[in-house]
Amino acid sequence: MIGPVRRLLPALLGPLLLLLLWEGFCRLTQPPPYLLPSPTLIWAALQDTWPVLLASAGTTFLVALKGLAIAVILSLILAAALSLSPFAERMVRPLAIALSVTPVVAIAPLLVVWAGLDHAGRATVALAAIVAFYPVFSGALTGLKAADPNLERLFSLYGASPLQRLARLRAPSAVPHLIEGVRVSANLAVVGAVVAEFVSGSGAHQGLAFRILEAGNRLRTAEMFGALLVLTLLGLALNLVLQRLERSAFAFWKGSALGRD
Amino acid sequence: MALLRLRGVEVAYGGRPALGPLDLSIQPGESLALVGPSGCGKSTALRLIAGLEAPTRGAREADLTGPAIGMVFQSPTLAPWLDARANVALPLILSGAARRPAGDQAEAALAQVGLAQAARLHPHQLSGGMAMRVALARALIARPRLLLLDEPFAALDGLTRRALMDQVQALQAETACALVFVSHDLEDACYMADRVLVLTSGPGRLQAEVAVPAPRPRPDGFRGSEPFLGAVAAVEAAARQGWRAAP
Numbered sequence: 001m002i003g004p005v006r007r008l009l010p011a012l013l014g015p016l017l018l019l020l021l022w023e024g025f026c027r028l029t030q031p032p033p034y035l036l037p038s039p040t041l042i043w044a045a046l047q048d049t050w051p052v053l054l055a056s057a058g059t060t061f062l063v064a065l066k067g068l069a070i071a072v073i074l075s076l077i078l079a080a081a082l083s084l085s086p087f088a089e090r091m092v093r094p095l096a097i098a099l100s101v102t103p104v105v106a107i108a109p110l111l112v113v114w115a116g117l118d119h120a121g122r123a124t125v126a127l128a129a130i131v132a133f134y135p136v137f138s139g140a141l142t143g144l145k146a147a148d149p150n151l152e153r154l155f156s157l158y159g160a161s162p163l164q165r166l167a168r169l170r171a172p173s174a175v176p177h178l179i180e181g182v183r184v185s186a187n188l189a190v191v192g193a194v195v196a197e198f199v200s201g202s203g204a205h206q207g208l209a210f211r212i213l214e215a216g217n218r219l220r221t222a223e224m225f226g227a228l229l230v231l232t233l234l235g236l237a238l239n240l241v242l243q244r245l246e247r248s249a250f251a252f253w254k255g256s257a258l259g260r261d
Numbered sequence: 262m263a264l265l266r267l268r269g270v271e272v273a274y275g276g277r278p279a280l281g282p283l284d285l286s287i288q289p290g291e292s293l294a295l296v297g298p299s300g301c302g303k304s305t306a307l308r309l310i311a312g313l314e315a316p317t318r319g320a321r322e323a324d325l326t327g328p329a330i331g332m333v334f335q336s337p338t339l340a341p342w343l344d345a346r347a348n349v350a351l352p353l354i355l356s357g358a359a360r361r362p363a364g365d366q367a368e369a370a371l372a373q374v375g376l377a378q379a380a381r382l383h384p385h386q387l388s389g390g391m392a393m394r395v396a397l398a399r400a401l402i403a404r405p406r407l408l409l410l411d412e413p414f415a416a417l418d419g420l421t422r423r424a425l426m427d428q429v430q431a432l433q434a435e436t437a438c439a440l441v442f443v444s445h446d447l448e449d450a451c452y453m454a455d456r457v458l459v460l461t462s463g464p465g466r467l468q469a470e471v472a473v474p475a476p477r478p479r480p481d482g483f484r485g486s487e488p489f490l491g492a493v494a495a496v497e498a499a500a501r502q503g504w505r506a507a508p
Contacts, residue, residue, distance in 0.1 A: 148338055150334045150336070150338040151338055153308070153313050153334075154332065154338065154351075154352075155355065156313055157311060157312075157330060157332055158351075158352045158355040158356060159355065159356065160355045168351075168354070169340070172340065172342045172343075173340075175342070253341070254341045254342060254383055254384075254385050255341075255342065255344060255383030255385075255386075
């Protein structure tokens with residue numbers, strides 16, 4: 001019992017100290033609440049709005065998840081196809097890199113135009129997918145080429161077909177790289193979803209970013225902080241789930257999930 | 262009639278010679294060792310023999326391809342996502358065998374190397390020696406006529422290494438395949454081979470050929486016997502001449 005407490009204590013102490021300082025500062029200087037609400041005010045606002053925020057968090061989470069799923073499926077197909085043809089890979093690499101170095105969130109307005117104002121949801125999913133694409137794609141492609149060179153030689157020795165090589169050697173070798181890519185992409189998918197919500201800014205798609213905009217327009221700064229807090233918690237929860245998933249996926253990959261360790 | 266012949270083969274990487282010129286022939290059922298210092302092209306020679314690499318000059322003549330050749334590398338080179346059984350079955354699966362019979366055959370091959378109990382273990386659950394035996398079972402499962410070993414025991418402790426060498430000899434006697442054994446250890450080479458080819462420092466050429474006139478599998482006490490000690494002395498003398506001395 002002492003162990004986890006001792007490990008968690010510093011981690012909890014930092015945020016707690018910040019909150020105390022914040023609260024103390026607000027009580028002493030009394031800034032107008034629309035500029036800087038105190039933690040107690042934010043807490044009060046949260047108690048009023050949490051059912052709405054939770055629903056919005058669900059919306060944003062779902063968008064990020066859909067975007068991530070699309071990014072994973074597309075990059076798997078593309079990476080597998082490219083790994084079979086070095087020519088095609090050399091052709092596509094620059095495009096993928098261009099996509100990765102462009103701040104793609106900047107294309108959000110374009111996506112909103114294409115999707116149409118009535119379908120803001122599509123634009124958000126599309127942006128989440130585009131932003132999440134590169135890390136999974138790059139992980140998959142790197143992984144597909146990271147197979148043990150001696151295993152590659154064995155496959156040559158036994159006359160494996162290109163498809164056998166892909167299915168039985170390169171794809172399984174890529175799994176650890178792919179898992180890593182998915183973890184990075186998942187966080188980016190949330191970023192993509194939030195940015196697209198900001199840009200579409202309509203009431204048709206009421207995610208967390210919309211709540212932040214809405215509260216901001218009404219100068220309800222405490223509510224903005226509340227929504228921000230929920231967004232942080234969403235990110236933390238997502239990371240935790242992915243870490244677990246990563247660990248068990250890796251364990252399964254090397255066969256220890258069967259309990260024979 | 263030789264199983265395989267290399268005629269005047271040379272290998273160069275980017276214009277820099279790495280091996281040869283080299284001539285050698287492998288007779289059915291014989292056991293041949295290639296010894297040489299690091300960087301002399303031993304492993305390159307083995308890949309040429311396997312047909313995994315084409316010589317820059319010269320020719321490889323063989324009527325062997327694919328499953329007729331088994332190969333074991335310096336590290337066990339097992340697929341981490343497959344259990345021992347599936348790793349051993351891989352050569353059969355790749356040549357189109359059905360999963361069930363290939364698996365059964367893999368279990369038999371594992372039993373042959375004393376690992377019947379380990380069929381369902383994954384590589385990270387195996388010791389170094391066990392993993393090497395799995396690799397050996399995989400190399401032998403397609404009943405090759407030529408088995409190539411690229412310093413497979415270098416990373417193992419002395420006892421495991423000797424046990425494995427005896428096991429390889431027993432399996433070779435059973436399957437009657439020819440063996441090419443690459444090593445930088447002179448004694449291991451003399452223990453394993455009928456003929457030891459001593460290569461020079463890189464680019465490796467033939468420095469000397471030493472015969473080990475004794476039966477295989479080696480009898481107990483072979484390491485103290487006259488033919489063994491004589492062969493080791495001869496190989497060592499050739500190595501002293503042909504290998505650039507290390508500082």
